[in-house]
Amino acid sequence: MSDKKDKLTIYDISEKSGVSIATVSRVLNGYSNVNEKTRDKVLAVMSEMGYKPNAFARGLGLDSMKTIGILCADSSDAYLAKAVYYIEEALRAAQYNALLICTGYSFEDKKNALELLLERKVDAAILVGSNFVSSKASENVYIKDAAASIPVMLLNACFECDNVYSLYCNDYAAVKAAVEFLYTKGRKKILYLYNSKSYSGTKKLNGFKDALKEHGVSSSTDYAVYVQGGPDDTDNFVNILNNLCENGLDFDAVMASEDYLAIAALKYGIKKGMRIPEDLAVIGYNNSSLSTIFEPELTSVDNKLKPLSEQLVNTLLGVLKGAEMPGKTEYSAELIERRTT
Amino acid sequence: MSDKKDKLTIYDISEKSGVSIATVSRVLNGYSNVNEKTRDKVLAVMSEMGYKPNAFARGLGLDSMKTIGILCADSSDAYLAKAVYYIEEALRAAQYNALLICTGYSFEDKKNALELLLERKVDAAILVGSNFVSSKASENVYIKDAAASIPVMLLNACFECDNVYSLYCNDYAAVKAAVEFLYTKGRKKILYLYNSKSYSGTKKLNGFKDALKEHGVSSSTDYAVYVQGGPDDTDNFVNILNNLCENGLDFDAVMASEDYLAIAALKYGIKKGMRIPEDLAVIGYNNSSLSTIFEPELTSVDNKLKPLSEQLVNTLLGVLKGAEMPGKTEYSAELIERRTT
DNA sequence: CAATTTTATGTAAGTGCTTACATAACGTAT
């Protein structure tokens, strides 16, 4: 419509509307101490001239650009992507923007990405996914460093430290309960498939081990299978299961630490002509969209992604307003029973 | 390590290292006209004091913060998420950051999001997914407006306009060829399932219609089924197919405009006890990770997401350097035959 | 060795906004 001249500043608006730049600035920030008529006038001029405030200058003055940094190992992981989606949406509703960085899985890269966020002067950082907290304490120092300058929010992970806020599920209990459930369904040989040695990954693994222990299986190591790979490595996982089977490892159920691992187990079973769940029962983790898009639908542990994401943003907004917020928030996961058990 | 005092500025570095702020700034920007010894000295002081430049101030001065805005309707769509991942990765390698905004599917929201990017002074905008270009010309004005101030990149969509660069596949031909393929496999009644009326969606639809026409089916409308919903609405799609079937619509193959629609068709078929592909053949579109995670694996049209994403970033970097770049880049999609046909 | 170019550094004026402080205008109570 109007002028496409790009370099409009507050001065142009000031001149054209016959008020000082201070008043223009006040209008811009929605301060109440401006006469209604002046405000209308200024707003009119702004929209007429097509004025857009310069974000850098505002940032310099306010020392904030209303931007939250989001770190995510892999945005193509359906589950993490969903979390990012919920969070971004909630942030936007609160007039914040999201600066997303996909970090990959190495801690070196995560550290760099977080430093980048600090340089970008984000108001806070949100680390999405359990893989940001290692079971090795030394690898978690980068979080502490960042928390020295901005609030750090952790989704699905827990790290106790000043100015970091953890929101997560009771993974240990959830896995343990899921395995118990498999036992009640008459399963004898349960395989645990996992691909993360994060802090939370370790807790899940312990849940599995303790469940076995309570059922008299002490050497659970054989049945806890660590695999490497992400959501796109289904065929790799299937091969690994094939190899295990060929090497004589026998199992009638798979508990997986991620839905996509469970899906791989399912694919393995179906390819081998097994009946699901009679010959092979499978439980996933996350209750992601993967669990319902196929037939048979996957039994999965719902770790409350949406409420956790939303609560995370709430907590963050509280922190940014200066309110006192709980450093740890734990939700209870819930087993969603479907066709694979 | 060093002081965590946050408010270090260029002046502190200047003072401590005995040079002027101009020289410090030059070092910061890696300019060559600085004596090597001075540079080393300044860099040493910077790292010793733990200095981080203020991004706002730099942005103000440079009028750029090396940030590219990415718009994506729904980051939880596996396919779009993957694209975002590729793009973000390539951008980061080129020292750019990504500002992600998920817009949802309404054009009003898309328009707002793009304006927000402009206010944020991003160096360019990348619109990921065909849904950003409508088949209604009037709805595309927002792109033109943005292109007046920054380069706009389109992935999987095409919009001819100065300063917008489109990278996409020949969707029309791809769908047509896929449908042809179904005919050669002996299919008689092919259903087309689609959920987007975007510019590219329309082209796909036309590919379907023309393929039918060439096989003597003129009233293809009955067989082109428009459904509403996204990746999470599998069950909704399954229901729709059930209803169609109950209403007497008969089909032995489904061509889908998205993999997740194809997956829904598959779920429908398997639930009904159909043999795949004997009773129901299915072809998806995108060749996303969904197509291979399950058994049977889905035949799908590979629309070259990765090379397109990378080429997109290359093109963008060229544009930002001031080079002349092609406004349109079309790749050829390719049918990947798997178990569902 | 004077003249000239090159290289390194400093000074100071932006960049577009925010905001403390000052001032003017306007009631309202005395």
Added chain:
DNA sequence: ATACGTTATGTAAGCACTTACATAAAATTG
């Protein structure tokens, strides 16, 4: 009408950088 508190507005000094221009020092040339 006088004094006082409000409310609305303006002035000018930041904010932390970049960079054009000026200048000093060093290197090159005839």
